[in-house]
């Protein structure tokens with residue numbers, strides 16, 4: 344069904360996606376101004392990003408077509424290639440809770456601990472009572488404890504919270520703000536703040552995929568070298584922060600594009616992910632690739648925190664986010680996190696494979712050529728013509744693109760005058 348999808352005309356691609364969805368779900372090409380105007384203050388107009396689909400994904404033995412909103416030309420192609428080579432990707436979520444902080448000043452740690460012992464269940468019950476809505480969906484406050492590794496004079500009471508399928512920021516923040524005065528009064532202290540944290544290191548997704556190395560090249564020696572080089576490059580990202588950041592940027596290319604398509608808060612995820620990548624005290628690559636089964640298999644594993652939602656917030660009033668979630672089969676938040684982690688791993692695999700073989704530019708530049716053509720001023724059919732010429736010449740300088748565009752225009756003027 345997907346063979347040569349990228350070469351088909353836009354109308355055919357849209358039809359194929361509708362056929363795949365088996366329901367006549369109209370593609371919402373615009374975010375209505377009325378909705379957008381309700382979403383933010385001082386709204387003026389919509390800022391668009393292209394949304395496309397990554398194909399060939401099999402996650403936990405189920406096929407998926409993945410919506411991705413992104414401006415970088417090679418990301419969707421790379422994700423699809425990565426997924427095709429990897430085959431089934433195993434992805435399992437471990438915990439999904441938020442942590443909220445009530446930070447109190449002018450109280451000693453010992454006194455705060457005594458008070459927590461006395462009032463923990465009373466405070467928790469109160470927190471549950473004020474979070475009735477989310478409790479009725481099976482979530483809400485789970486535990487209240489003190490985080491001791493503060494290195495400050497403040498005491499931090501932490502509330503762990505199950506947001507069910509929502510991002511949960513509003514629910515937990517309201518709960519924290521309502522609970523805080525009771526805690527502060529008992530402490531006879533002063534409130535510094537009550538707010539959720541975007542860091543929840545016990546909530547993450549474990550994702551892995553294995554690929555027989557003979558799938559990396561027909562030539563067995565070459566396949567072995569590619570696999571070995573992928574392992575070395577991923578090891579390098581464990582010890583070198585410069586490489587680790589770029590390694591993780593490649594993962595986030597996939598992660599962020601699905602977060603955007605599904606209307607999720609990508610800033611929250613980004614902040615949490617990079618803190619998580621530094622949890623050992625050094626910033627490291629999130630994924631690692633190793634050789635297994637007598638060196639015949641390349642295995643990638645990744646642990647990544649992904650606080651994502653499938654209901655609530657602005658995603659409920661965003662028709663394009665709703666369309667993306669429908670394309671994914673209306674997943675619960677846990678399943679969406681597993682999907683996104685799998686996309687991140689496939690994206691990482693595709694990047695590492697390209698880096699240790701042809702280099703990134705060979706695959707990247709032909710896709711970049713269309714943007715370059717537009718940057719040079721090409722419009723309509725000129726874009727395809729000019730980008731073809733740039734690819735043929737393997738020259739991606741803007742100055743050359745402008746020269747070629749002049750030539751294209753000059754020859755078409757002459758043809759029309761003839």
Ligand code: MEV
Nearest residue numbers: 589590592593694695703
């Ligand atoms: C480019 O957007 C992402 C890469 O730099 C990732 C990587 O180097 O692993 C290709």
